[in-house]
Each structure stands twice: as C-alpha cells, then as structure tokens.
Amino acid sequence: MSEPMANVFELDGEHVPFEAGQTILQAALAAGRHIPHLCFHPEFRPHGSCKLCTVTVNGSHATSCTTPARAGLNVASGTRELNDERRMLVQLLFVEGNHFCPSCEKSGHCKLQAAAYDLGMTSPRFDHFFPDRPVDASHPELLLDFNRCILCELCVRASAEVDGKHVFALGGRGLGKHLEVNSASGRLADTDAAVADKAMAVCPVGAILRKRQGFAVPIGRRRYDRCPISEPGRRVQAAVAEETP
Amino acid sequence: MGVSGIDACVDAAVERWGSAPTQLLQVLREVQERYRWLPPAALDHAARRLGLPIARVRGVAAFYDFLATKPTGAYHILFSDDVVDRMHGSADLLGRMCHQLWVEPGKPSEDGLVCVERASFLGFPEQAPSLLVNQRPITRLDQARIDLVCELVLARKPLAEWPAELFVIEQAVHRKGPLLSDPLQPGEAIRASIARSDGAAGAQAVLDEINRANLLGRGGAGFTTGVKWESCRRQQVEPRVVVCNADEGEPGTFKDRLLLSNHADLVFEGMTVAALGTGASLGFVYLRGEYRYLFESLCEVLERRRAAGLLGHAICGRAGFDFDVQVHVGAGSYVCGEASALVESLEGKRGIPRNRPPRLAEKGYLGLPTIVNNVETYCAAALIQQHGADWFRRHGTAKSSGTKLLSVSGDCERPGVYEYPFGVTVRQVLDDCGAHRTIAVQCGGPSGRCLEQDDFARRIAFEDLETGGAFIVFDDRRDMFEVARHFAHFFADESCGFCTPCRVGTSLLARLMDKIRDGRASEHDLQTIGELARLLHGASHCGLGESAGKALVDTLQKFRPAYERRLIAHGVEPAFDLDGALARARRMTGRDDPGAHLEQPA
Numbered sequence: 123m124s125e126p127m128a129n130v131f132e133l134d135g136e137h138v139p140f141e142a143g144q145t146i147l148q149a150a151l152a153a154g155r156h157i158p159h160l161c162f163h164p165e166f167r168p169h170g171s172c173k174l175c176t177v178t179v180n181g182s183h184a185t186s187c188t189t190p191a192r193a194g195l196n197v198a199s200g201t202r203e204l205n206d207e208r209r210m211l212v213q214l215l216f217v218e219g220n221h222f223c224p225s226c227e228k229s230g231h232c233k234l235q236a237a238a239y240d241l242g243m244t245s246p247r248f249d250h251f252f253p254d255r256p257v258d259a260s261h262p263e264l265l266l267d268f269n270r271c272i273l274c275e276l277c278v279r280a281s282a283e284v285d286g287k288h289v290f291a292l293g294g295r296g297l298g299k300h301l302e303v304n305s306a307s308g309r310l311a312d313t314d315a316a317v318a319d320k321a322m323a324v325c326p327v328g329a330i331l332r333k334r335q336g337f338a339v340p341i342g343r344r345r346y347d348r349c350p351i352s353e354p355g356r357r358v359q360a361a362v363a364e365e366t367p
Numbered sequence: 368m369g370v371s372g373i374d375a376c377v378d379a380a381v382e383r384w385g386s387a388p389t390q391l392l393q394v395l396r397e398v399q400e401r402y403r404w405l406p407p408a409a410l411d412h413a414a415r416r417l418g419l420p421i422a423r424v425r426g427v428a429a430f431y432d433f434l435a436t437k438p439t440g441a442y443h444i445l446f447s448d449d450v451v452d453r454m455h456g457s458a459d460l461l462g463r464m465c466h467q468l469w470v471e472p473g474k475p476s477e478d479g480l481v482c483v484e485r486a487s488f489l490g491f492p493e494q495a496p497s498l499l500v501n502q503r504p505i506t507r508l509d510q511a512r513i514d515l516v517c518e519l520v521l522a523r524k525p526l527a528e529w530p531a532e533l534f535v536i537e538q539a540v541h542r543k544g545p546l547l548s549d550p551l552q553p554g555e556a557i558r559a560s561i562a563r564s565d566g567a568a569g570a571q572a573v574l575d576e577i578n579r580a581n582l583l584g585r586g587g588a589g590f591t592t593g594v595k596w597e598s599c600r601r602q603q604v605e606p607r608v609v610v611c612n613a614d615e616g617e618p619g620t621f622k623d624r625l626l627l628s629n630h631a632d633l634v635f636e637g638m639t640v641a642a643l644g645t646g647a648s649l650g651f652v653y654l655r656g657e658y659r660y661l662f663e664s665l666c667e668v669l670e671r672r673r674a675a676g677l678l679g680h681a682i683c684g685r686a687g688f689d690f691d692v693q694v695h696v697g698a699g700s701y702v703c704g705e706a707s708a709l710v711e712s713l714e715g716k717r718g719i720p721r722n723r724p725p726r727l728a729e730k731g732y733l734g735l736p737t738i739v740n741n742v743e744t745y746c747a748a749a750l751i752q753q754h755g756a757d758w759f760r761r762h763g764t765a766k767s768s769g770t771k772l773l774s775v776s777g778d779c780e781r782p783g784v785y786e787y788p789f790g791v792t793v794r795q796v797l798d799d800c801g802a803h804r805t806i807a808v809q810c811g812g813p814s815g816r817c818l819e820q821d822d823f824a825r826r827i828a829f830e831d832l833e834t835g836g837a838f839i840v841f842d843d844r845r846d847m848f849e850v851a852r853h854f855a856h857f858f859a860d861e862s863c864g865f866c867t868p869c870r871v872g873t874s875l876l877a878r879l880m881d882k883i884r885d886g887r888a889s890e891h892d893l894q895t896i897g898e899l900a901r902l903l904h905g906a907s908h909c910g911l912g913e914s915a916g917k918a919l920v921d922t923l924q925k926f927r928p929a930y931e932r933r934l935i936a937h938g939v940e941p942a943f944d945l946d947g948a949l950a951r952a953r954r955m956t957g958r959d960d961p962g963a964h965l966e967q968p969a
Contacts, residue, residue: 146950166920169722170722170866170908171866171867171908172866172867173866173867173868173907173908176906178904185722185907185908188722190724193645207901207902207905207906210898210899210902211867211868211906213873214867214868214871214872214875215867217871217875218870226828237690248875248942249878249941249942249943251874273864273870279956288420288422288423289422289557290422291422291423291425291426292426292428292709292717293422293425293426293427293428293430293717294426294427294430294864295430295431295700295717295862295863295864296859296860296861296862296863296864296870296873296874297862297865297870297871297874298429299863299864299865299870300429301424301426302422302426303422304420304421304422304423305422306407306421307422308425310498344772355739
C-alpha cells in the first residue's frame with residue numbers, strides 16, 4: 123500500500139481533505155460531502171448522541187461527528203447497510219416521540235422529517251410509544267412542544283455556550299430523559315429566555331417554535347420541500363430562496 | 368418537616384462535602400437519606416449553595432434510581448429484582464410483603480409510612496432473595512423474615528432496634544487462591560513498591576512490574592492496566608487521580624463486595640501503589656449506592672491507614688509521596704460502572720459515558736489525568752508489587768496471568784466467591800459449586816455470554832471467555848426465554864438515554880420480548896429482534912448498548928424452541944392489541960364479562 127497522503131482520508135472511495143482538529147463529519151461537510159446527521163451543528167462542539175452520522179472507519183462502526191479525522195482513514199458512509207441502520211434510527215426517533223408532520227409548523231424545515239424522506243423511510247415500522255408530554259406555552263413569544271423533542275441537546279449547548287443563560291438542561295435517564303427548563307416552576311415564562319437567543323433558533327425539529335409565526339412560508343415551498351437534505355449543493359440555492367426565521 | 372429544616376439538612380451536607388458543584392450527588396444523597404426523598408425546597412437550596420442551575424440539579428435528581436423527587440416512605444424498601452432473586456422466589460415474597468403492608472409496588476402508603484419498590488440488582492445473589500430497607504441490606508429472605516420485617520414496619524420500630532440478626536451479611540468463599548489467602552499486612556506492598564522505585568528507573572519501575580506481570584483489568588473489558596497507568600503518568604498535568612471502580616453493578620457479581628468488606632486494606636494498598644506509579648495525589652472510591660452500608664467501615668479503614676502513615680503526606684516516610692482517598696457513594700445507576708460515566712458521576716453529574724478521545728488517562732476527573740480500575744485489579748496490583756511479576760505470572764495462562772474471582776450464583780449447592788487461576792473450564796466451576804442438570808450459564812452477567820452445554824469445555828480467560836466474574840447457573844427447571852426477557856428489561860431500565868439506539872432500541876427489545884411472552888408474536892418479530900440487536904451493537908455510544916442485545920441473540924440461537932413455542936402462526940402480527948386497549952374501559956365500568964371483550968379468534 124502506498125503512503126497515505128497528508129491530511130486526506132477516503133470517504134466512500136473519494137479523497138476528503140481535512141484540517142487538524144476536524145472530525146470526520148466536519149471535514150466531510152466542509153468538502154461538500156453529506157453524511158446524515160441530526161444532533162450535529164457546525165457552530166457547536168459535536169457530542170454524538172443521535173448516531174445518524176455513524177460510519178465505518180477501517181471497517182469498524184464509529185460516530186463520524188466525534189471521531190477525529192486522520193490521514194489515510196478508510197471511511198464508508200453511503201453503504202446500504204449503514205443507510206438501513208440510519209433509517210432504523212430515524213424510525214426509533216419517530217416512535218419515541220409524538221411526531222405528526224402534517225400539523226407541525228416545522229414541516230418542510232424539519233431535519234428529522236427531511237432525514238426520514240432522504241433515507242427512504244416509508245413507515246415508522248415499530249409500535250409508537252405515545253409518551254405523555256405536556257406542552258409549555260407559558261412564554262409570551264415561544265412555544266415548547268416536548269412531543270417533538272429528539273433530545274439533540276443543541277438548545278442546551280446554545281443556551282450555555284452562546285447565550286450564557288443555561289435556560290435548558292437534560293434530565294432523567296433512559297426513556298425518561300427529558301428537557302428541563304431552568305426555573306423553579308419549570309416553566310419557560312419564568313426563565314430569562316428571549317426570542318433572540320441562539321437556543322431558540324437551533325432546534326432541528328419543531329420542539330422550540332416562535333409563536334405567531336405560523337406558515338409564513340407555505341408548505342411545499344419550504345427548504346426540504348425543494349431539495350433533499352443530502353444535496354448540499356442544491357441546498358445552498360434553496361436556502362437563499364427560503365430560510366426559516 | 369419545615370422548610371428551614373430542609374435548608375439546614377442541605378447546609379449540613381454542604382458543610383461535610385464542600386460547596387463545589389462536584390459534590391451535588393453526595394449532597395442530594397444525604398438529603399435523600401434524611402427525608403427519603405428530595406423535596407423541591409432541597410433541590411432549590413442545593414442549587415443555590417453549589418451555584419448550579421436548578422434545571423441541572425433536577426436533571427441529576429431524576430437520573431439516579433435512589434434519588435426520589437416524590438415522597439417515598441419513612442421505611443423505603445427496595446426489593447432486588449434481578450434474575451437470581453427471581454429464581455429464588457422474590458416475586459412471591461414481594462407480593463406477600465405488599466399484601467401485608469397494604470401497598471402496591473412503587474406507590475407509597477397513604478400514611479407515608481412505607482414504600483416498596485423493585486431495584487435492578489442489589490448485589491447479594493448468593494444469598495437471594497434480598498432487599499434494602501433504608502439502605503440496609505436484609506438477605507436470605509423467606510416468608511418468616513418477610514413477616515418479621517412487615518411486623519417491625521407496622522410497629523414503626525426504628526431500624527436501630529430491629530434484630531441485628533436480620534442484617535447479617537454472609538461472605539461465602541468456597542475457593543481461595545493467592546489473592547484471597549495472601550497474608551499481606553497493611554503497608555507491605557507500598558514499601559515494596561517504594562523500594563522498587565528507589566532504583567535508577569524511579570517510579571517507572573512500579574509500572575514496569577505491572578507491565579511485566581501483564582495485569583489486565585478485572586472489571587471485564589480486560590484493558591492492559593500498565594498501559595493505562597503509563598499514559599496517565601506521561602501527562603504533564605497535576606494532580607493526577609486514582610479512582611477505584613466499586614460500582615459492582617453487573618447482575619450476578621458480588622466479589623467486589625467481598626473485597627471491600629473483608630480485604631479493604633488490600634484494595635487501598637493497590638490504589639496507593641497505583642498513586643506511586645502514576646504520580647497521583649487524589650484518590651476516590653466510587654462505591655455503588657447499593658453498598659452504602661459499607662461506607663462507614665471503609666472510612667474507618669481509611670482513617671486507620673492515615674493514622675499509620677499509609678495515606679496522607681509523606682506516605683511510609685517517603686517525602687513527596689502524598690496521596691489520600693475519599694469514598695463517594697453512587698445512587699443507583701448501572702451505567703455508572705462504565706469508567707467515563709463513573710467519572711461524570713464523581714463530578715456530580717448525570718452518569719453519561721463520555722466521547723473518546725480523549726481517554727480518561729489524558730483528561731478524566733475535572734479534566735485531570737485519571738485512571739479508573741476495578742476493585743480486584745487494585746488488589747492484584749498490590750500483590751504484584753509485593754511478590755513480583757514472576758510470581759504473578761506463575762498463575763493463570765500465558766495470555767491471562769493471575770487469578771480471577773468468580774461470583775457464582777443461581778442453581779447450585781454452594782453459591783459464593785471462587786478464586787481460580789485463569790484458564791479454568793466452565794465445567795470445573797460447575798462441578799465445584801455443586802451444579803446439577805445445568806442447561807446454561809450466563810457468564811459475565813446480562814452483558815456477557817449465555818453458554819450452553821456445548822460451551823462448558825471453554826475456559827475463563829481473556830483469550831476465551833472474558834468476564835467480570837458473574838457466573839449465573841441455570842438448571843433444567845429454568846426457561847431461558849424468560850431469563851432473556853428479564854435481561855431485556857434490565858437494559859431498558861438502565862440505559863442512560865444518551866444515544867438513540869440504546870435509549871429507544873432497548874425499550875423496543877423489551878416490548879418485543881413481552882409481545883412474545885404474551886403469545887402475540889410471529890417469526891417476523893424474531894427477525895426484528897436480530898436487526899435491533901445488530902443496530903445496538905454497531906451504533907451505540909457505549910458498552911451498555913453494545914451488549915444489550917447479546918443475551919437475546921445468544922438465547923435465540925441456543926434456546927430457540929423456548930421462543931418458537933410462544934409464536935403464533937401468522938407472518939406478521941401487529942404490536943397493537945385491540946382487546947388489550949379496552950382494558951381501561953373495562954376497569955372504569957367494572958365489567959369483565961364476555962360482552963366487554965372483543966371476539967377472540969378460536
């Protein structure tokens with residue numbers, strides 16, 4: 123075998139360059155290559171909980187958002203086996219919460235829904251858990267619908283790291299894991315949360331919504347209505363055309 | 368219970384443990400011990416005193432089984448609900464107790480007197496069934512003992528006045544090897560390692576001896592101890608940290624309980640040796656919440672060792688050799704046995720396994736270089752320093768040196784701890800413990816392997832059967848499907864919830880196993896179990912998820928008829944049970960006549 127090229131790894135047979143400190147997913151996205159993901163956001167330190175970005179690295183499963191890129195790695199992502207696993211992961215998220223896309227304001231902008239379409243999910247497959255998760259509509263400008271929360275922790279990270287507020291935390295264990303709101307009452311209205319907070323803008327699904335912003339962009343003309351989440355090239359054009367607030 | 372009383376209780380705990388955020392779990396644990404639950408005022412005050420967001424405090428309180436955010440009872444009783452306790456009739460005894468106390472499991476009595484709950488695994492399978500009452504263990508339960516406990520509870524007798532005999536814990540040891548029979552005196556191994564480090568190589572010589580002995584971690588994963596220690600030693604950051612993993616949570620294991628109860632000096636000796644080798648000055652024992660009753664005795668041993676100059680400043684007169692140990696107590700969470708989750712828990716957080724890299728040896732407790740080793744590993748390390756690597760390698764096999772403590776329980780005449788040189792066959796252990804008509808052995812607990820008769824010639828060793836030491840025996844009265852179903856629920860209950868496959872997948876597996884038990888499953892469901900197990904194995908964040916489907920896959924392969932005889936003929940059977948969905952309506956209307964049921968297929 124020839125010497126591995128400096129700062130290049132292989133992703134599905136093609137070279138991907140990387141910079142020191144980048145993880146596999148970060149380098150792939152920077153190179154315009156898509157690996158499905160939900161809990162990853164380029165502005166935050168990856169933590170690897172959704173597992174959608176699972177790839178094989180030199181034959182072994184690894185979470186690409188947290189695995190450091192190294193020269194010469196042989197990464198496989200677009201295989202049938204991995205996409206089967208990803209589809210199953212998305213199905214698990216769908217049955218865990220209460221996701222009713224047709225009535226959700228986030229439909230078309232939702233990364234969970236977009237990932238499901240992209241991975242060819244045609245049914246939830248498993249029996250629904252139908253959890254009982256009350257909505258928090260206490261805040262005058264923001265709505266928390268825990269039914270749609272996929273526990274990606276992006277709002278937790280954004281509130282702590284960008285807003286400096288700690289409005290959210292994760293609590294509990296296993297299926298009982300849930301989003302905690304940082305006030306004695308547990309209600310969003312009693313926190314220092316504000317509409318302009320980064321935490322309120324990073325939710326990949328419809329768990330954190332602005333009130334009175336419904337359907338500003340009609341369904342059918344939204345970001346992922348126009349192009350699949352896996353086509354970053356076309357996505358740029360679509361993003362210019364229609365962006366979520 | 369006044370609010371000021373709650374504040375004072377939090378303040379007293381903060382006084383003892385300090386006001387660093389890392390002490391949150393210890394503070395909450397003490398409040399829980401005092402009130403048997405965590406009143407909201409206690410969470411608020413703890414958040415204030417430790418400078419933490421209340422959401423974070425509530426999040427931690429909801430993570431651990433032994434922290435209750437709703438009132439329990441003046442007597443809080445936890446029934447061990449692991450597979451061995453069940454084999455010994457724990458379910459009937461639990462029913463008997465609930466009947467006598469007039470309570471439902473998990474629901475406190477209306478007068479607040481008592482709450483009876485199930486716990487995953489308390490750690491006494493060789494004297495099963497067992498329970499904890501206000502954190503004190505009572506084992507060898509039978510009807511008479513259950514009746515006595517109920518009587519004492521109903522008489523509201525303080526625990527201190529209960530018959531001492533109830534709380535006697537036996538330590539059955541049926542085979543001693545070099546570790547359990549060593550007459551090592553406190554300080555001997557430390558002095559041996561100090562003498563070793565006086566050579567040209569310095570403290571590196573301590574590590575060299577561990578490496579030469581080829582000591583592999585005894586917790587089950589079998590990582591090379593010396594490599595871990597050297598990696599920690601190489602870090603240019605101080606202080607370094609030595610952590611003893613005494614979170615013996617794998618159902619079926621109890622050998623660490625023996626070591627902590629009867630050989631605590633040997634454990635601390637090993638930790639101190641590790642401190643010398645790695646240059647660490649900070650030490651922790653992370654004691655599982657179920658072993659809370661050992662806390663005081665461990666602290667006494669530590670105090671005695673401090674007084675003897677074996678801990679603290681200038682240990683054994685060696686200038687600059689400073690090391691001390693603090694005991695932290697867990698609060699009921701299996702995943703905290705995973706080293707990085709354990710470190711998170713030590714930091715007072717929810718026990719979520721970390722991403723690697725970095726390894727703990729580089730950035731562990733509070734970002735400091737940290738080694739985490741099993742209780743038994745530290746004992747072995749102490750003996751290696753005392754007797755040398757060559758002595759150690761005389762035991763075991765070429766690839767697995769030394770001995771292994773096995774926790775033997777289940778269907779056998781002599782359950783207890785057995786120390787064997789590595790390489791012992793499963794058959795040998797079965798013969799020694801008096802097992803008859805054995806159909807299966809769960810080696811390594813629910814996360815280990817299910818062995819059938821064809822496997823009994825295999826050997827306990829890192830090159831064959833790797834195990835943390837749990838050895839659960841099942842004879843021909845047992846239904847291995849029910850065993851696997853129990854394990855599926857165990858993992859669903861204990862998943863930390865961090866990653867999608869484990870959080871949701873373990874619950875789906877448990878539900879599928881219930882569907883099979885209920886006679887509503889088809890061949891298709893068996894395939895789905897296989898697919899989910901593969902997903903868990905490949906995509907999970909840590910070992911819990913990776914191994915959560917193992918017992919199911921093993922039993923599906925080796926005891927398939929136990930599954931198949933429960934299947935119905937259809938190709939696909941929906942999970943939704945139409946008649947079952949009417950159960951609530953039947954309860955509400957008080958009806959259970961045939962007309963209140965859907966027509967059942969003949």
